[in-house]
Amino acid sequence: MDIEAQFFSPTIVRIIRNPEGLPLNKQSLSVIKKPEQTALSVNEENNIVYLKSAALQVALNLKTGKVSFLDLQGGPLFTEKDYGAQFTATKDAGRNTYSVRQAFMLEKDEVIYGLGQQQNGKMNQRGQRVYLSNQNTKVCIPFIQSVKGYGVFWDNYSPTTFTDNLQETSFDSEIGDCSDYYFMWGGSGDGVIAQMRDLTGQAPMMPLWVYGYNQSKERYKTQEELIDVVKKYRALKVPLDGIVQDWQYWGKDSLWNSMSFDPVTYPDPKGMIDKVHQLKAHLFIVAWPGFGPLTKQYAEFKQKNMLIDFDTWPPKSGAKPFDPYNPASHAIYWDYLNKGVFSLGTDGWWLDSTEPDHINIKDQDFDQPTYLGSFRSVINAFPLEHVGGIYDSQRKTTSQKRVTIFTRSAFAGQQRYAANTWSGDIVSTWPTLQKQIPAALNFSLSGIPYWNADIGGFFAGAFKQGGGAKNPEFQELYTRWLQFAAFTPMMRSHGTDIPREIYQFGKPGEKTFDVIAKFINLRYSLLPYIYSTAWDVTHQSGSIMRALFMDFEKDIQVYDIGNQYMFGKSFMVSPVTQAGQKEQAVYLPAGTLWYDFWTGKTEDGGKSIISTTPIDIMPLYVKAGAIMPWGPKVQFAEEKKWNNLEIRIYPGADGDFTLYEDENDNYNYEEGKYTETPFHWNDKSHILTIGKRRGDFTGSLVNRKFNIVLVTETKGIGEQVSKKTDKVIYYNGAASSIRL
Structure with a gap:
């Protein structure tokens, strides 16, 4: 050879x-x-x-x-x-x-990660035999990385x-x-991911709003129902930024994915979208790779030999997928999607079934020709080509609205298309929740930083008896899942069988409602931190969900921990994944001091501790040296400027943080229209230095207030803004230092 x-x-x-x-x-x-x-x-x-x-x-x-x-x-x-x-x-x-x-x-005891998103519950992928073929809940990327770097x-x-x-x-x-x-x-986990991004593409910024809370269900059936959900969140003063329209807004299955609104159930789609925007929310809308036989798209793709001839969802509909491997198909697909949907003002895409769904499977289906050869020869790259076509087409159409996509499947390189992959139609059980954590971490370690899961799991039929959203067992599972989701790249509630809007679970003053609201509000407090971390993803090939070995490679105890992770570089998250859990063991990696986020109590690393876990607490620990910007209380991401931020300092080690800001939803950042405000904590001298602001953009803050809080057991703890402040800094962009 x-x-x-x-x-x-x-x-x-x-x-x-x-x-x-x-x-x-x-x-x-x-x-x-x-x-x-x-x-x-x-x-x-x-x-x-x-x-x-x-x-x-x-x-x-x-x-x-x-x-x-x-x-x-x-x-x-x-x-x-x-x-x-x-x-x-x-x-x-x-x-x-x-x-x-x-x-x-490989070496005998070498630990490896990757293979995309597998639902095998494993962190370390040694000793596995895995058939890598994309399907619902299973994202297959033939990539591994080793703790050796x-x-x-x-x-x-x-x-x-x-x-x-x-x-x-x-x-x-x-x-x-x-x-x-x-x-x-790469020499390290971060280094390997940086090499993979260099090879297959960098991840662009998504709009600020998408890092807020997004509500979905299978499915809103009329435009009034969808608008009513947003109105109820606003009336309850629970934050919300995204609402999702799932399938069949087009009507009958024979018109599947027609990319046009059924005039009976959605008589005024433009009015619906405008109303969502007036309520300061954003609309995701679903699109599929398959087309019903009575759609114009089906007819055009068939005439141009751009359909792949096998059965796709929904059953007995006659729907067939288009051929995304043919570059000419992308412009046709987008032309319908733009005229029928995007031109009305929608904000984001839900690209469902991007494996794609394959039903009534026959061996000869895999022999079907595509532009690049047999379907068999290119099957795993289907999501990459489909998602890429939407991204490239929207970028050509406008730079005023960032592409934001969530999708059910992925392949290597998909991060370059602003895609956030969700873990598919999983079942609402505790073991499934447990498996999402190592699945997400291995997916991120495969080079793709954006991941999410249906909060509560998709199929919740087992809980319908006993009150659905009022079933105490489902309430506990949903609440714990939502706590985990608050610390993933996208926080999105979705599922079938049981509706998931917060008001389905009770009303203010009732425990489940209050805990859900607490963690949605916590997510919004974290937005300056999350958005700055997203900039690290785009600008420095960073990761949002980080396996512990990435930050603590000298501590071999962390190599196979698949139930804890870092969220950004400061937070360690330990989701509760068992029913009735009143306490759980948490391993604190060696080499740093750790703060309990809720109490301010400190613990040395290199040991396991027992953390109490009442239903309103998920164990969260912050690394010494962390500098944490704490966002204002808001109903939606852009409601208030970040001109009066609490800055929490966790003493015990030197630390750095860069606060990133831009115009929130356009591509001007690619032309340098953004600001970075660097913070440095010198632990020995107890001096906080806020460096000279770098950059500028239209609407950037000239003067602002930073309320500096040195975290102790009495201040800077929990989800609420601190009542006590150590120092107030009025910052105009010039460097300043203060001793605390």
Whole structure:
């Protein structure tokens, strides 16, 4: 076979193999980086060729074809097995090709993460055999990263089996003209993710409002019902920013996804959208990849040979998916979506069924032709191509409204399309809630920072007996799930069987209502922190949900913890995932002092403690050195400017934080229209320095007040703004320092 090593940068190497003499013309769907000019030294000894960049070495064994990766001192990082590549001749829709397999060897106790979002409850993905083929609740990304500081992306879009056992670690794809993978040396979890984003694209900023609270259900059936939900939130003074219109606003299933409103149930869609905006909320609307047989889209796609001929949701409707692999299909899809929906003023997309749904499955369905080959050969990249088409099309249409998408499936690179993946139609049970945490962390560790889940789980039918939303067992599960969701990249309530609006659970003064309201309000207090963290995602390839090893790599106790995580770099979250839990063990990573968010009590790291968990408390700990901006009490994200912020300082270590602000919902930030306000805490001298404000934008604050609170057991604790302040700083953008 032919082997090629391509350095895309000093730290990213592509290894590509194909049967000798087979012409190769592969365009990656995920990788958008072009190889950099990279200085290399080359030498050969004992039948091994060494290629050395400024960051690592690649060793190719000329006898066995084995490729190994070494650090600059020759220490091993990662290696293939001898004779580890295998090509097995096969036919794909009548075409001669191969199934392709590549085997590697990991160290015995090495911990790895990734593979997208699997519902296996595992944090460490060692010892697994996972069939990687996207489906509802399961997002498959053939990517792993190791605690040793490297990542590997297997660039193949056909169904692939990942296997890790004592003999080897391997990717085995059903279809492939070549074996094609990228080795990334990052040195840390953050470093690996930065390499993956460099390779497959950076994540743009979403609008500020989308980080607030979003309400959905399966489904609002009239425009009056949808508007009424927003009105009720406003009357109750519970914050809300997004409302979601699910399926069938178009009417009959034969008109599935017609991207037009049924005149009986939605007689004035423009009026509905305007009313939502008058109430200071935003509307997400659903769109699907499949079209009913009586839609204009179906007719046009069929005439242009852009339908894939298999059955998709809904059953017995005759709906078929379009071919998103054909670039020409994107403009057609968007033309209908824009004229029928977006031009009316909608704000965000819910792209459902992006796997896509496949029903009445027949073997020949996978032989169906697409623009890029058989459906089988490209199946896992369907969400990437579909979501990308919407993103690119909206960007061409306007820069005044940021693209914001939540979607049910994903593939490597999808972060570049402003996509927030949710974990699908999961069941409302405690074990399901437990599994969402490692699923989310491994998804984030696969390079895609935006994730969410239906609060309470989608299928809640088991709780309908006993009062639905008034069923005490469901109330407990829902409340605990919502607490977790307040510390995920998107906080969105959704489900079938039982409606989830806050007023379904009771009224103000009743326990469940009050706890739900408390955590929604807490989410809004966190918006300056969350939005600044989102800027770190966009600007520095950061992550919002962070596996503990990313921040505490020296503490091997955290490597396989899948029920706690960092939210941004300051908060440690320990969701309650069992019924009737009155207390739970929380591991505090070594190397720092920890503050109980609710009490201000401090604990040294490197040990487990027991945290009490009454229904209104989820264990939250803040790292010493954290600087936390605390937002105002609001009904929606943009109601008040951040001109009077509480700044909480958690002493015990030096710390830094950068407060980010921009125009909230356009792309002017890409032209440098934003501000950064840097904060630094010197713990030894107890001096807080607020640096010179960097940047500017229309409407940026010139003068503002910072209420500085040094956190103790008597102040700066819990969700409420502090009654006591240590110092007040009137800040005009010039640097200033104060001793506390």
